[in-house]
Amino acid sequence: MTLTTPLPSVAPSPAMPARLFAAGPHADATLHAARFGPLPATTGLVATLRDSGLTGRGGGAFPVAAKIDALTGPPATIIGNGSEGEPLSRKDATLLHHAPHLVIDGLLLLAAALNPKARLVIVARPDGVDSVRHALRERADGRDIEVRVAEDRFVSGEATAVVAGLAGAPALPKDHPLHLTQRGVGRRPTLLFNVETLAHVALIGRYGAGWFRSLGTPEDPGTRLLSINGDGIGEHVLEVPGGTRIIDALTAVGANPDAVQAVLVGGFHGRWVPARHLTRSLTPRPAPDADGAPVGAGVILAIGVETCGLTVTGSILEYLAAESAGQCGPCVLGLPRLATRYAEHASGQEVDASRVWQLIETLPGRGACHHPDGTAALARSALTVFTAELDRHRAGTCCEGPHR
Amino acid sequence: MTRPTPSPTLHIDWTRCQARGACLELLPDLLHPDEDGYPLPAAPARQRTNIPLRAAQLPAAQDAVALCPRLALTLRREK
Ligand code: SF4
Ligand code: SF4
Numbered sequence: 287m288t289l290t291t292p293l294p295s296v297a298p299s300p301a302m303p304a305r306l307f308a309a310g311p312h313a314d315a316t317l318h319a320a321r322f323g324p325l326p327a328t329t330g331l332v333a334t335l336r337d338s339g340l341t342g343r344g345g346g347a348f349p350v351a352a353k354i355d356a357l358t359g360p361p362a363t364i365i366g367n368g369s370e371g372e373p374l375s376r377k378d379a380t381l382l383h384h385a386p387h388l389v390i391d392g393l394l395l396l397a398a399a400l401n402p403k404a405r406l407v408i409v410a411r412p413d414g415v416d417s418v419r420h421a422l423r424e425r426a427d428g429r430d431i432e433v434r435v436a437e438d439r440f441v442s443g444e445a446t447a448v449v450a451g452l453a454g455a456p457a458l459p460k461d462h463p464l465h466l467t468q469r470g471v472g473r474r475p476t477l478l479f480n481v482e483t484l485a486h487v488a489l490i491g492r493y494g495a496g497w498f499r500s501l502g503t504p505e506d507p508g509t510r511l512l513s514i515n516g517d518g519i520g521e522h523v524l525e526v527p528g529g530t531r532i533i534d535a536l537t538a539v540g541a542n543p544d545a546v547q548a549v550l551v552g553g554f555h556g557r558w559v560p561a562r563h564l565t566r567s568l569t570p571r572p573a574p575d576a577d578g579a580p581v582g583a584g585v586i587l588a589i590g591v592e593t594c595g596l597t598v599t600g601s602i603l604e605y606l607a608a609e610s611a612g613q614c615g616p617c618v619l620g621l622p623r624l625a626t627r628y629a630e631h632a633s634g635q636e637v638d639a640s641r642v643w644q645l646i647e648t649l650p651g652r653g654a655c656h657h658p659d660g661t662a663a664l665a666r667s668a669l670t671v672f673t674a675e676l677d678r679h680r681a682g683t684c685c686e687g688p689h690r
Numbered sequence: 691m692t693r694p695t696p697s698p699t700l701h702i703d704w705t706r707c708q709a710r711g712a713c714l715e716l717l718p719d720l721l722h723p724d725e726d727g728y729p730l731p732a733a734p735a736r737q738r739t740n741i742p743l744r745a746a747q748l749p750a751a752q753d754a755v756a757l758c759p760r761l762a763l764t765l766r767r768e769k
Contacts, residue, residue, distance in 0.1 A: 461703040463740075463766060614704035615728045648730055651738030654705050659735065 293380045293413065294513075294523040299538040302526055303501055305509050306485050311384050315424035318387035325391055325427070326491045328399040335487065337495035339507040344443070344480030345552075345583035347570035350487070353477065356467040360401035362474035365452070366393050368410035368481040369436035369443030372553045373605075374585045377511035378481050380523040382414035385485060386421035390428050392484030395491045396477065405471070406431045408481065409448055411438065440554070440609035444655045445478045447611075458611045459655035480583075482511050502528030506570045510581065514539050516546070516588030526568070532579060533564040536588060547591045548671065552582030554602050555660025558595060558671040596632040596675045599668035603628050606661045616652040620645060621661055628665050634679035642669070699740040699766045700751050702729065706762035713754040713763060720747060740766065 296307045307313075309321035336351035344367060366389055368378040382389060389408070397404050408418050408431060415435050422428045434452065436442055442457040449470050451457030470476020479487075486508060490498050499507040506528025512535055514522040522539040532551065533543050549559045551568065559566060559579050569578030589598055607621035624645045630636035646666050650659040669676065700720070709727035720741060721729040731738045743751050748765075755763045 461705050463701050463703075463764060615707060615709055615726060616704065616724065616730075619726050619728075620724075648724060651733075651735035652702075652704055652728070652730070653739075654703070 293383050294376055294521050296380060296384050296523060296525075299524060301534065301538045302524060303509055304525060305489060305501075306381060306385055306388060306482070306511065306525055309385065309387075313385050313387065315387060315421070318385070322388070322391075322488075322492060325394060328395055328491065331395060331399040331487075331491055334490060334495050338490045338498040339495075339504075340483065340486050340490060340498065341506075341570055342480055343482035343486070343510055343583070345555075350479065350483060353467060353479075354400065356465060357400075357475045357477065358468045359475045361404050361467075361477040362401070363405045363407065363452070363471040363476045364393060364396055364400070365448060365471075365476065365478040366406075366408040366481045366484050367443060367445070367448055367478055368408065368414045369448060369457075370411055370414075370583075371436075371438075371440045371443035372513075372583060372585050373440075374515050374553060374587055375513045375583055376521060377513045377523045377584055379411055379414045379417075380513075381482055381485060381511060382410055382417040386417050387425070388485035388488045389481045390418070390421060390425070390431065391488035391491075392479075392486070393431065394427060395487055396479075396484070400477070407434060407452060408432070409434045409436045409451070410481070411436055414481075439611070440606065441611050441655055441657055444657075446655070448478060449476060458613060459653075459657075461654045503567075505529065506568075510568075510584055512568075512581070512584040512586055514541075514586045514588070516541065516549075516586075517590035517593055518545065519588060528570065529567045531565055531567050532559060532586070535568070535586065536564070541588060545590050546588045547593060548589055548595050549579075550585075550587040550589070550598075551579040553585030553587075554606055555656070555664060556580070556582050556585065557663065557667040558599075560671050594675055595672045596668060596679065599664060599672075600625070600629050600632055603661065603665060606657070606664070610657060611655075614653040614658075616649065617658045620649045620652075620658060624649065624661065624665060628669075632669070632676065632679065634676075634682065637680065639669075698743045698748060698751075699737075700743055700754070701740050701764045701766050702731075702738075703762045703764070704739065706760045707758075708760050708762075710759050712757045712759065716750045716754045716757070717747065720751075 309317045340350045341347040370378045437457040444459045446460040446462050447457045466476045502508045512524045519541040566579050568581040572580040603625040607625040610617045610621045627642040631642045646662045649662040724730040731741045
């Protein structure tokens with residue numbers, strides 16, 4: 287969808303760290319080597335990763351060391367996943383464009399530590415693929431790395447979908463009674479990490495766990511990339527320390543927090559945060575009772591005071607319903623129904639809230655992937671956060687644009 | 691050393707299930723039909739694909755596995 291739009295620049299914001307982009311924009315092999323030096327030794331890499339507390343940057347925030355520990359044998363395949371199915375996510379493509387060598391380093395380091403004979407693959411959207419291919423031509427040690435174009439669908443970045451794609455099948459999620467670390471590509475143990483995760487591995491392998499933890503919080507050590515979008519603020523990719531407050535991420539890209547009505551944190555499967563809570567911190571995982579905002583894969587969408595969050599959510603739900611991969615009955619039938627009932631309720635036509643809420647409660651947990659869960663969570667969040675708008679719609683006034 | 695016996699779970703492959711309902715008849719206290727006839731496990735959302743079973747439900751679950759026309763059900767013992 288956004289494949290042809292130019293990638294955001296990575297000029298560092300004075301308020302934020304620059305680790306992943308420390309070699310500067312467009313870091314080719316020479317700039318990369320000048321800044322980061324050669325590949326480090328891999329002795330003790332897994333222990334260092336464990337100490338670092340690095341978690342996956344693809345959205346699940348699963349500890350990297352725990353994933354390695356779950357392997358039931360040497361990984362036959364190690365995959366760098368830059369599929370980025372979220373239309374508003376540009377951080378992986380941007381990383382692959384400006385710092386491809388860090389991602390390649392991370393993949394090579396893991397292979398050296400876990401199985402030097404492993405099949406190595408990087409999957410990315412077309413612009414990311416071009417960047418990786420170009421970078422691989424600049425160095426001799428990555429000749430065996432395969433580069434694959436990801437399918438441009440919302441759910442194609444899901445781990446089992448990527449593995450299905452590698453097997454030549456459509457890149458759709460698969461039923462997975464066993465984890466990929468037990469049975470993945472070719473039914474053998476497979477490791478899959480988001481490309482940003484691999485870039486952090488490359489840095490931790492060089493500078494150690496203590497260095498990594500010197501930024502961020504104990505719960506979310508290190509830095510992470512955000513894709514920040516929104517009314518009047520354009521498209522940005524920003525590196526921030528773990529635990530950064532939403533408001534600080536917004537101001538770092540030049541947004542005026544006073545013009546923001548609400549922020550969708552965590553992308554289309556994320557949660558709305560109203561303007562009065564912009565001082566909340568981004569958290570790696572959902573913590574229902576805590577004052578945090580789960581960052582997911584780092585997508586942030588800010589809507590201005592003139593925009594109706596209920597209406598924006600309605601369009602996203604329609605998009606997500608159309609992106610159901612057509613495999614699981616409860617998802618295929620339930621998501622379009624959710625979009626319809628949500629629209630009826632959010633517009634004020636349907637006063638009985640139970641019809642949409644009953645779906646929000648029964649959709650989750652019944653699919654080969656978490657698409658139904660994430661979609662229901664978004665609807666739940668919008669109906670919980672935008673209650674004033676809901677009342678206004680019921681009273682017959684529109685809260686958007688000139689009718690205000 | 692005694693290890694707790696892992697409780698068995700009934701796994702539903704949602705990509706196979708086509709709401710044929712055999713499991714609903716065999717396991718009425720575990721599965722209810724949703725408005726399209728797909729099984730809606732009574733378990734919390736996180737356990738709706740791998741549904742914990744009580745020992746008394748095991749025989750009926752085994753029957754459901756054998757009778758599901760879409761081969762969508764499996765019994766699992768590991769945790
Ligand atoms: S849950 Fe939905 S999106 Fe996921 S595999 Fe099944 S049909 Fe596709
Ligand atoms: S018996 Fe099989 S196909 Fe029928 S509802 Fe149960 S799981 Fe689905």
